[in-house]
Amino acid sequence: MAPLVPDIISEDFNFIIALLIGIAFGFILEQAGFSSTKKLVGLFYGYDFTVLKVFFTAGVTAMIGIMVLGHLGWLDLQLIYINPTFLWSAIVGGLIMGAGFIIGGFCPGTSVCAAAIGKLDAMAFIFGSLLGILVFTEAYPLLEGIYKAEAWGPVRINEFLGLSPQLFAFLMSMMAFAAFFVTTRIENKINGRITQYSKSLIIKNSILPSLAIIVIVITSLSPNREELILKRISEAERQKKCKFREITADKLASEIVNSHYNINVIDVRDSASFNKWHIPMAINIPLNDLLNSEFRSYFTQTHKRNIFYADNDTVAKKACLKAKYMGKSDNYILKESTLTFYNMFFNLSKPSALSVKEDKDTYRFREKAAREMNNMVKSLKNVNTPVLKSAKKAKGGCS
Amino acid sequence: MSKTYMNPYIAGLFLGFLLIITVYITGRGLGASGAMKSVVVASVQEAFPQHHEQAKFYKEYKAENPDGPLKNWLVFEVVGVIIGALLSGILAERVAFKLERGVRVNNLTRILTAIAGGMLFGFGSQLGRGCTSGSALSGMGVMSLGGIITMFAIFGSAYGLAYFFRKLWLK
Numbered sequence: 001m002a003p004l005v006p007d008i009i010s011e012d013f014n015f016i017i018a019l020l021i022g023i024a025f026g027f028i029l030e031q032a033g034f035s036s037t038k039k040l041v042g043l044f045y046g047y048d049f050t051v052l053k054v055f056f057t058a059g060v061t062a063m064i065g066i067m068v069l070g071h072l073g074w075l076d077l078q079l080i081y082i083n084p085t086f087l088w089s090a091i092v093g094g095l096i097m098g099a100g101f102i103i104g105g106f107c108p109g110t111s112v113c114a115a116a117i118g119k120l121d122a123m124a125f126i127f128g129s130l131l132g133i134l135v136f137t138e139a140y141p142l143l144e145g146i147y148k149a150e151a152w153g154p155v156r157i158n159e160f161l162g163l164s165p166q167l168f169a170f171l172m173s174m175m176a177f178a179a180f181f182v183t184t185r186i187e188n189k190i191n192g193r194i195t196q197y198s199k200s201l202i203i204k205n206s207i208l209p210s211l212a213i214i215v216i217v218i219t220s221l222s223p224n225r226e227e228l229i230l231k232r233i234s235e236a237e238r239q240k241k242c243k244f245r246e247i248t249a250d251k252l253a254s255e256i257v258n259s260h261y262n263i264n265v266i267d268v269r270d271s272a273s274f275n276k277w278h279i280p281m282a283i284n285i286p287l288n289d290l291l292n293s294e295f296r297s298y299f300t301q302t303h304k305r306n307i308f309y310a311d312n313d314t315v316a317k318k319a320c321l322k323a324k325y326m327g328k329s330d331n332y333i334l335k336e337s338t339l340t341f342y343n344m345f346f347n348l349s350k351p352s353a354l355s356v357k358e359d360k361d362t363y364r365f366r367e368k369a370a371r372e373m374n375n376m377v378k379s380l381k382n383v384n385t386p387v388l389k390s391a392k393k394a395k396g397g398c399s
Numbered sequence: 400m401s402k403t404y405m406n407p408y409i410a411g412l413f414l415g416f417l418l419i420i421t422v423y424i425t426g427r428g429l430g431a432s433g434a435m436k437s438v439v440v441a442s443v444q445e446a447f448p449q450h451h452e453q454a455k456f457y458k459e460y461k462a463e464n465p466d467g468p469l470k471n472w473l474v475f476e477v478v479g480v481i482i483g484a485l486l487s488g489i490l491a492e493r494v495a496f497k498l499e500r501g502v503r504v505n506n507l508t509r510i511l512t513a514i515a516g517g518m519l520f521g522f523g524s525q526l527g528r529g530c531t532s533g534s535a536l537s538g539m540g541v542m543s544l545g546g547i548i549t550m551f552a553i554f555g556s557a558y559g560l561a562y563f564f565r566k567l568w569l570k
Binding site: 002003004005009014015016017018019020021022023024025026027028029030031032033035036037038039041044045049050053054055056057058059060061062063065066067069074075077079080081082083084085086087089090091092093094095096097098099100101102103104105106107108109110111112113114115116117118119120121122124125126127128129130131132133134135136137138140141143144146147152154155156157158159160165168169172180208393394395396 | 404405407408410411412413414415416417418419420421422423424425426427428429430431432435436438439440442443454455456457460470472473475476477478479480481482483484485486487488491493494495496497498499500501509510512513514515516517518519520521522523524525526527528529530531532533534535536537538539540541542543544545546547548549550551552553554555556557558559560561564565567568569
């Protein structure tokens with residue numbers, strides 16, 4: 001599951017990727033005409049709306065695309081960089097940038113493009129930008145107040161407005177298409193061209209909007225990956241057609257003692273109960289977090305068996321079902337509950353002298369297993385700490 | 400390759416897909432001004448090492464970027480931008496030392512306004528945590544509230560001021 005950095009692509013190789021992405025970025029910007037200052041400011045005087053058209057098409061495309069990737073469960077939207085909101089600095093910084101845009105005729109990205117093909121004014125703009133940044137870094141102690149004021153964190157605009165991402169994407173697309181329509185008319189009027197609507201032009205121009213709307217509608221009507229898994233689980237439960245492979249407490253204890261390297265004992269209770277007491281060598285993945293990407297590797301591997309347990313077997317079964325829909329791992333549930341396991345091994349009462357031999361054997365086995373399990377926990381203290389792949393949130397932005 | 404510019408909607412579509420690929424691979428968006436900041440910080444470090452050690456901004460920057468200012472994703476990306484733009488310019492035969500300006504201003508005015516505009520944009524991009532690419536475009540892609548506010552502020556302010564600076568650009 002994406003993002004591919006840092007788990008699948010290393011941080012260092014990411015720099016090569018940055019270079020390649022930059023090449024594509026620069027190529028597209030130059031091809032679109034962003035290396036010409038007259039084309040850039042045209043948008044503010046109405047004679048050339050190229051910038052607005054490129055910018056909004058790109059923004060809406062990316063917005064819909066990222067939403068779809070998240071919906072399909074291919075990209076973890078919790079891990080990507082969401083530019084944090086600092087209300088005052090966002091507004092004041094934006095206003096100052098706007099002034100820089102209309103006076104200087106570039107923005108940083110486009111000035112780099114233009115300078116690359118020899119525009120002298122763009123080189124002057126870059127020089128100015130470096131000076132402006134230097135002013136900021138030197139005056140930072142004075143500006144820190146406004147820079148850090150009203151920190152709202154990485155808020156998504158749809159959450160802020162109380163809308164679903166699909167509805168917001170739809171509204172934004174509609175806004176963009178309306179803007180394209182109106183600006184083209186303005187452009188034609190100012191440049192003395194007549195706006196004509198031929199049939200082929202209308203058809204050509206409705207391809208992209210229709211495509212965007214179709215994609216948004218499909219995403220809002222279809223369940224996302226997590227919903228899909230939960231739906232399958234409830235169906236399977238209703239039809240009672242799922243079979244669970246169970247393992248008894250005695251068998252589990254002997255596996256922990258003899259071949260702990262072959263199994264993952266997974267406690268699906270909350271972390272408070274886990275910390276109070278858990279089966280030796282167990283790891284904790286609370287039921288509600290089971291679908292999180294950081295645990296995915298447990299359910300996609302095929303060389304260790306997963307054994308789930310909880311305080312009752314409905315919870316363990318639910319966990320087992322979730323795991324089943326996540327990957328191909330070999331999943332079992334513990335027949336007994338946590339408490340029963342505890343009582344069987346760590347709260348033993350000695351059988352009386354009159355007990356049958358079988359009971360005495362069981363007692364000896366459990367008592368020995370408990371001792372060995374405790375010893376293992378002690379001796380494998382460090383091995384036992386699960387190597388949790390902390391799902392790392394991407395850093396980004398220009399700050 | 401043709402010497403005319405690409406259709407803006409097609410270019411926008413390409414740019415949008417590039418942003419999706421970037422987020423998919425790296426988890427972050429595109430940017431530009433961050434690389435300029437890296438250059439500034441590296442220059443200060445080189446020219447005034449003592450000041451670099453003491454001033455608050457550089458100390459905070461160093462804590463966040465322990466590998467140094469130049470080993471930075473955006474620096475590599477912007478080097479790529481230069482290569483990509485040059486490549487496109489060569490193919491479209493647009494590479495030339497040239498100064499573009501409005502008909503009513505002379506070369507000196509254009510250079511000075513470009514520097515002044517750059518200063519404002521550079522300063523603003525630091526205050527706003529990113530420029531048109533890093534904050535507005537990438538922010539819009541991931542539906543960031545701050546990014547979209549910055550986008551409206553940039554375009555709103557440029558429109559609002561366009562009338563006063565019309566002599567720089569129009570006949």
